[in-house]
Amino acid sequence: MGLTLAEKILAKKSGKDQVNAGEIVQARVDVAMSHENGRMVKLSFAKIGVGKVWDPDKIMIIFDHRVPAESERTAIGQKELREFVKAQGIENFYDINVGVCHQILAEEGFSRPGILLVGTDSHTTTAGALGAFATGIGATEMAAVWATGELWLRVPDTLKIVVNGMLPKGVYAKDIILSVIGTIGADGADYRAMEFSGSAISALSIASRMVISNLSMEAGAKTAFVIPDAVTENYVKDIAKGPYEMIVPDADATYLSEHTFDVSDLEPQLACPHQVDNVKPITEVAGAKINQAVIGSCTNGRLEDLAEAARILKGKKVNPEVRLLVVPASWSIYAQALKQGIMETLIDAGAVIVNAGCGPCLGAHQGCLAPGEVAVTSTNRNFQGRMGSAEAFLYLASPATVAASAIEGKLADPRKYLEA
C-alpha cells in the first residue's frame, strides 16, 4: 500500500520505515520558526528550565507582526527577544526590516522539500508550497521543541485535491483556493493534510503556490503540499539552508477523499463576511461599496501580486472614498517593486505604501476599520474583528480584484481592466 507525502515525511522524521494516518509519532524538527510570539515561547522555555536551546541553527526568529513596535509593551517583548537570540547564539534572527515570516522562510531557503518545519503561526502551512511538512504549533510546544528538537504529531489523513484546466485572464491562485474552500468548507480539512496536484497547479509560480498552501489553513489543514517538482527544485537549489529531499507521494497512496476541480471557467472569487467559506463569484457581489482596499500579507504581497495590481491601476486613480493600502511581503519584494516602477504606479494612483510586515492583516496597528466600514483585502482571514472593529465587513479576494475595486469604490470585476 502506498504512502502519502505526509506519511513519508513523518516516517522519515520519526526514524521509522513506515507510519500511517492516525498514528502518533515523535518527530525531529528541521526548522522551528517564531515571530514576536517567541516571547511566549521564551517564557514557557524558561519554565522547562533547560537553559540552552537544542540547536540554535534550526531556530528562526523574525519580527513582522507589529513592526515597528506599535506600543511600549511590544517594544519590551522585542527587546527581550533580541537579548535572548544573542544569549542563545541564534543567528537566524530577522529584525523589523525584513518582512513577513512565511515569505522570509521561503526567500531565505528555510522552506524546502521533505523537511519538517514548525512555526508558532497558523499560516506556517505556506511552506508546503515547497514540499515541506509545515505546520503551525503553539508556544508551549515550541518551547518543548526548543528544548528537545522534537514534538508529537498525529499522522494526518490526506485530502487529494486535483486542479486541472487553464486559468482564464483575471483569475489567479487566490481564486482557485477560495473556490476549493467554498466547496470543502472552513473545516473541510481540519486536522488533515492536503496534497495539491493537477495541470493548473503545476503551471503556478512558487509565489502562487504559496497562496494555495497559505490559504489551505483556512480550510483547517494541518499541512498543505504542492507536490514538489522541477519548479520547486529550481527555486530552492541555490538558496536552501540545509539539506532537502524531493519526496513525493506514492502513486497508490491511500487518501481520505479526492476532489477534482477544473478552473477553465472559473470567475474571480470572494470570501464574503464573516466566514472564509462564504465564497461567491464577483458577478454576484459586484457593486457593494467599500471604504478600504488592502493588497499585501503573506497570502498575496509578492512581486507578481503588486505587479498585477499596478497593471490595473496604471494611469488610474483610487476612488476618493477609498483608502488603498499596499503592504509588500518582504523588503526584497519592496525593493524590486521600486526598481521596476511598480511602486511609482501605485503611488501615482493614490495608494498608501506601508512597510513590509503583517500590517493591516491582523488589525493590531495599521489600517484598522471603524464600525460599519467595508474592506476588500488580499489577506487570508475575514473573521469579525480581524481588521479592527468587530462591526466591520471584510471581503477576501485576489490583488487584481482588490485593485479594480479600489478604482471603482465598490467591489469590481478585474477582468474588464485586463482586456486588450
Next chain:
Amino acid sequence: MESLKGKAWIFPDDVNTDVIFPGRYMSVTDAEETPKYLFETVYPDFRTKAKAGDIIVAGKYFGCGSSREQAATAIRYFGIGCVVAESFARIFYRNAINLGLPIAVVPGIGEHVSEGDELEVDLAGGKLTNHTTGKELAFEPLPRFILDLINQGGLIPATRKKLGIE
C-alpha cells in the same frame, strides 16, 4: 484523572480564537493575565458569570482561526474544568492538550445539553453524564499518550520529566 464536574456554558459552531481571545491583546503573554480578556468582544458577560470548574460546551470546530495559544491559556487559567465540543480546530486542540486543559470530542453534544446543566465528564472512560437530564453520552476516549500528557499537567512538566529536570 478523576471525573470533571461543572456547570455547562453553551457556545455555537465555529467559535474562533479571535472570539475567545481578541487579537488586540496578543501582546499579553503572561498566562495569569490572559483570563481578563476571555471572550471579551462577543461574550463579555462570560467572565463575570462563569466559575472555575465550569464546563464549556461548544459546537463544531471550536478554536478555529489564528494559532494564538492565549485562547487555550485564557480558558485554562480562568479555571474551566473541561471543554467539550462536537469537534475542535487542530491547533487549539493541540494547545489545550499541551497546556493540560482537559478536552473531549463528543459528537451530538449540542442536542443533549442546555445552558446551566450539571455535567460530569469521565475523560479516560469516555462518558459524559448530564445530571440535570439524566442523559449519558459515550464518546471515544483520547489516545493514552494524550491522556497522559493532560494528566501530567501538559507538555512543560512532561518535558521536564523527560529531560530529567526535577
